[in-house]
Amino acid sequence: MSLRIVVTVKYVPDATGDRHFADDLTVDRDDVDGLLSELDEYAVEQALQISENADDAEVTVLTVGPEDAKDALRKALSMGADKAIHVEDDDLHGTDAIGTSLVLAKAIEKAGYDLVISGMASTDGTMGVVPALVAERLGVPQVTLLSEVSVEGGVVKGRRDGDAASEQLEAQLPAIVSVTDQSGEARYPSFKGIMAAKKKPVESWDLSDLDIEAEEVGLDGAFTKVEAANERPARTAGTIVKDEGEGGKQLAEFLAGQKFI
Numbered sequence: 001m002s003l004r005i006v007v008t009v010k011y012v013p014d015a016t017g018d019r020h021f022a023d024d025l026t027v028d029r030d031d032v033d034g035l036l037s038e039l040d041e042y043a044v045e046q047a048l049q050i051s052e053n054a055d056d057a058e059v060t061v062l063t064v065g066p067e068d069a070k071d072a073l074r075k076a077l078s079m080g081a082d083k084a085i086h087v088e089d090d091d092l093h094g095t096d097a098i099g100t101s102l103v104l105a106k107a108i109e110k111a112g113y114d115l116v117i118s119g120m121a122s123t124d125g126t127m128g129v130v131p132a133l134v135a136e137r138l139g140v141p142q143v144t145l146l147s148e149v150s151v152e153g154g155v156v157k158g159r160r161d162g163d164a165a166s167e168q169l170e171a172q173l174p175a176i177v178s179v180t181d182q183s184g185e186a187r188y189p190s191f192k193g194i195m196a197a198k199k200k201p202v203e204s205w206d207l208s209d210l211d212i213e214a215e216e217v218g219l220d221g222a223f224t225k226v227e228a229a230n231e232r233p234a235r236t237a238g239t240i241v242k243d244e245g246e247g248g249k250q251l252a253e254f255l256a257g258q259k260f261i
């Protein structure tokens with residue numbers, strides 16, 4: 001039977017661009033370019049490698065996000081994923097991690113899965129909690145922060161590297177894993193892959209397709225609320241210490257004045 005792998009991929013604002021909060025203190029996603037979260041590229045890569053080593057496997061990439069989030073799906077499809085699901089609904093605006101996990105869990109259930117692979121964290125929210133929340137909602141084992149992962153005989157195995165030791169972990173499928181940026185370089189889409197991606201299926205679902213009420217998500221359903229946000233102050237000109245024989249002393253005084261030493 002085919003191994004059904006679902007990879008959760010997030011469309012995030014480009015970290016190299018200027019980012020702002022909107023009037024309702026949510027992240028302004030309309031005026032910034034976005035892209036597939038770099039950390040989720042590792043999840044796609046691991047899914048593709050597992051799929052290539054399996055007799056029969058299918059990789060579905062899933063995102064919850066605005067219209068432009070389709071770009072993240074296209075990138076994952078051009079890397080080699082088989083199909084994509086985009087959950088989009090105006091009522092999702094302002095959804096927090098708990099709400100996002102509800103939408104992802106319902107979509108994963110509807111898609112059908114044996115293994116879910118997530119990134120270790122998104123590059124914008126960086127909470128690193130969504131895989132655990134989704135595991136709890138699905139009622140399946142979670143094996144998080146793996147730097148090596150494989151599937152054999154209905155079991156997912158992997159290595160989690162800590163500061164003091166490396167752990168070998170395994171779980172019976174169905175399960176959810178998250179992979180780190182140490183799991184292996186993500187492949188670049190080939191020209192053939194980019195062309196093939198244009199023909200791959202992308203399904204669009206909204207909240208009603210997932211039997212989720214608007215109140216369960218969005219700003220109103222969020223458990224977390226941003227009370228205030230301020231622009232980061234513009235960079236000021238730095239202090240230049242000219243070395244005219246006293247440079248070292250002046251530098252030490254400056255560092256001491258800033259309480260660095």
Ligand SMILES: Cc1cc2nc3c(=O)[nH]c(=O)nc-3n(C[C@H](O)[C@H](O)[C@H](O)COP(=O)(O)OP(=O)(O)OC[C@H]3O[C@@H](n4cnc5c(N)ncnc54)[C@H](O)[C@@H]3O)c2cc1C
Pocket residue numbers: 008009010011025026027037039040043062063064065066092093094095096097098100104117118119120121122124125126127128129130131
């Ligand atoms: C439609 C929508 C509107 C949002 N609006 C706002 C907003 O206005 N203001 C605001 O501050 N935040 C908003 N969010 C962000 C939302 O709060 C975060 O997605 C959520 O808190 C998850 O936190 P994180 O990104 O830190 O996830 P982490 O726990 O760091 O993510 C870990 C992994 O979970 C998976 N994952 C996380 N999010 C998604 C996703 N959306 N789709 C697929 N996979 C995912 C990825 O595999 C990722 O690597 C919105 C999200 C959505 C989907």
